[in-house]
Amino acid sequence: xxxxxxxxxxxxxxxxxLEYLLDELKLFFKDTPExxxxxxxxxxxxxxxxxxxxxxxxxxxxxxxVKGIHEFEDPKEAIKQAKAIFIGGGNTFVLVNQLYKNGLWxxxxxxxxxxxxxxxxxxxxxxxxxxxNTTNDMPIVYPPSFKTFGFVPFNxxxxxxxxxxxxxxxxxxxxxxxxxxxxxxxQPVVGLRExxxxxxxxxxxxxxxxxxxxxxxxxxAAYEVKVDTxxxxxx
Amino acid sequence: xxxxxxxxxxxxxxxxxLEYLLDELKLFFKDTPExxxxxxxxxxxxxxxxxxxxxxxxxxxxxxxVKGIHEFEDPKEAIKQAKAIFIGGGNTFVLVNQLYKNGLWxxxxxxxxxxxxxxxxxxxxxxxxxxxNTTNDMPIVYPPSFKTFGFVPFNxxxxxxxxxxxxxxxxxxxxxxxxxxxxxxxQPVVGLRExxxxxxxxxxxxxxxxxxxxxxxxxxAAYEVKVDTxxxxxx
Numbered sequence: 001x002x003x004x005x006x007x008x009x010x011x012x013x014x015x016x017x018l019e020y021l022l023d024e025l026k027l028f029f030k031d032t033p034e035x036x037x038x039x040x041x042x043x044x045x046x047x048x049x050x051x052x053x054x055x056x057x058x059x060x061x062x063x064x065x066v067k068g069i070h071e072f073e074d075p076k077e078a079i080k081q082a083k084a085i086f087i088g089g090g091n092t093f094v095l096v097n098q099l100y101k102n103g104l105w106x107x108x109x110x111x112x113x114x115x116x117x118x119x120x121x122x123x124x125x126x127x128x129x130x131x132x133n134t135t136n137d138m139p140i141v142y143p144p145s146f147k148t149f150g151f152v153p154f155n156x157x158x159x160x161x162x163x164x165x166x167x168x169x170x171x172x173x174x175x176x177x178x179x180x181x182x183x184x185x186x187q188p189v190v191g192l193r194e195x196x197x198x199x200x201x202x203x204x205x206x207x208x209x210x211x212x213x214x215x216x217x218x219x220x221a222a223y224e225v226k227v228d229t230x231x232x233x234x235x
Numbered sequence: 236x237x238x239x240x241x242x243x244x245x246x247x248x249x250x251x252x253l254e255y256l257l258d259e260l261k262l263f264f265k266d267t268p269e270x271x272x273x274x275x276x277x278x279x280x281x282x283x284x285x286x287x288x289x290x291x292x293x294x295x296x297x298x299x300x301v302k303g304i305h306e307f308e309d310p311k312e313a314i315k316q317a318k319a320i321f322i323g324g325g326n327t328f329v330l331v332n333q334l335y336k337n338g339l340w341x342x343x344x345x346x347x348x349x350x351x352x353x354x355x356x357x358x359x360x361x362x363x364x365x366x367x368n369t370t371n372d373m374p375i376v377y378p379p380s381f382k383t384f385g386f387v388p389f390n391x392x393x394x395x396x397x398x399x400x401x402x403x404x405x406x407x408x409x410x411x412x413x414x415x416x417x418x419x420x421x422q423p424v425v426g427l428r429e430x431x432x433x434x435x436x437x438x439x440x441x442x443x444x445x446x447x448x449x450x451x452x453x454x455x456a457a458y459e460v461k462v463d464t465x466x467x468x469x470x
Contacts, residue, residue, distance in 0.1 A: 042418070043415075044407075044411065044414070044415055044418075045414070045415050045417075045418030045419075091415060093374075094419070132374070133373070133374055133375050133376070133377075134373065134375075135373070135374065136373070137412075138368070138369065138370070138371070138412040138413075138415070138416060139328075139367070139368055139370065139374055139381060140368050140369075140412075140415055140416040140418075140419050140420065141368070141419050142368075142380065142381045145377065146374060146377045172279075176279065177372075177373040177375075178373075179279070179280070180278075180279055180280050180326060180373070180375055181373060181375040182280075183277070183279075183280030183375075184280075184329070184375050184376050185375065
């Protein structure tokens with residue numbers, strides 16, 4: 001029985017970390033006062049301690065304690081004991097590299113499949129897809145593989161951005177990049193706009209938040225899906 | 236005796252492919268009527284044939300013939316025979332992957348070190364640095380390594396963009412990303428703005444074009460360098 005929130009971003013413009021999600025998280029984490037946080041993505045290269053402390057603040061406001069996985073002697077054992085897991089944003093390459101280094105893919109997968117609630121934001125959401133090939137991050141380290149959890153049968157593109165029609169910069173739009181991805185890969189991609197999330201409950205995958213999402217299927221025109229759409233038909 | 240042009244982009248906003256560089260290229264390629272083109276980066280996933288044909292157009296206007304490396308039976312032999320080499324833009328991961336697949340790193344390195352003129356634009360410029368860790372591209376394929384030519388003793392960030400102070404998107408600026416790179420790597424990074432290029436002649440590396448470049452050194456504040464600055468002191 002999977003129980004997962006895959007959120008596009010940790011914060012909205014002008015809002016504090018997780019602020020827009022707090023009501024949702026109160027419900028999501030209702031059965032546990034303590035959350036195991038995995039700070040490996042290190043946004044801006046901050047330390048595990050600093051990142052964990054930063055994340056503790058919004059959780060404190062809903063009476064949850066956050067403990068960083070680096071505070072445990074044995075990270076695999078920490079995963080096994082965890083009542084809830086949160087992987088935050090930062091750099092997806094750095095995050096994926098560290099999860100491989102510490103051999104945590106299978107342990108986390110097992111616990112999440114057995115019902116441990118998992119919250120991902122940004123990089124922590126990207127890795128819920130089949131591979132990290134649709135991350136927006138700079139490849140500042142070289143991970144041993146781009147394969148990720150596959151909690152959903154497609155790829156995630158977090159922080160999905162619509163084309164800026166006024167831009168004079170010769171750069172690809174996000175849509176162009178994902179189309180290019182489909183020249184080399186066939187799995188669908190879900191572009192999650194900031195403030196949107198996927199709610200995964202067992203076999204169900206539903207779009208939540210206030211915004212539509214953009215879906216890219218292999219050799220099909222991209223299309224919009226509305227909030228509350230069931231996405232488990234994608235494959 | 237290296238002879239290299241490392242250009243940020245192939246085209247400026249509103250300009251045709253290579254248009255802004257053509258006067259320079261006339262001089263650069265003055266000793267050869269034929270250029271070997273490596274279309275591996277496949278912008279937008281276009282075919283090698285289509286990409287080669289597209290690139291031929293501007294070169295025709297300066298009386299140069301372009302031949303794609305895919306038109307040769309043996310790509311390594313094609314490199315050896317080439318009087319000049321051009322690697323164009325597209326996706327850096329796709330380009331690097333294909334160069335590894337075809338075993339072309341050493342052959343190209345050898346020829347360029349022996350004086351074969353090399354023109355790179357965008358992805359083709361990125362790989363002139365030590366590694367491709369500072370590309371802006373989406374990692375749509377997984378190359379066997381991020382190590383690249385190292386024609387210059389630093390990394391390149393092509394299409395360098397200044398922060399957009401009006402943006403409400405929660406995304407990192409280019410400068411933030413490069414600072415993050417320096418949490419995990421120590422080589423300098425040169426951010427080349429669109430329309431700028433580096434002219435490499437043997438041991439000299441000079442900034443050309445109309446715009447300053449932004450230099451990022453390990454644990455130092457980023458700074459601007461003017462056109463005509465000698466950059467071979469970076470390391």
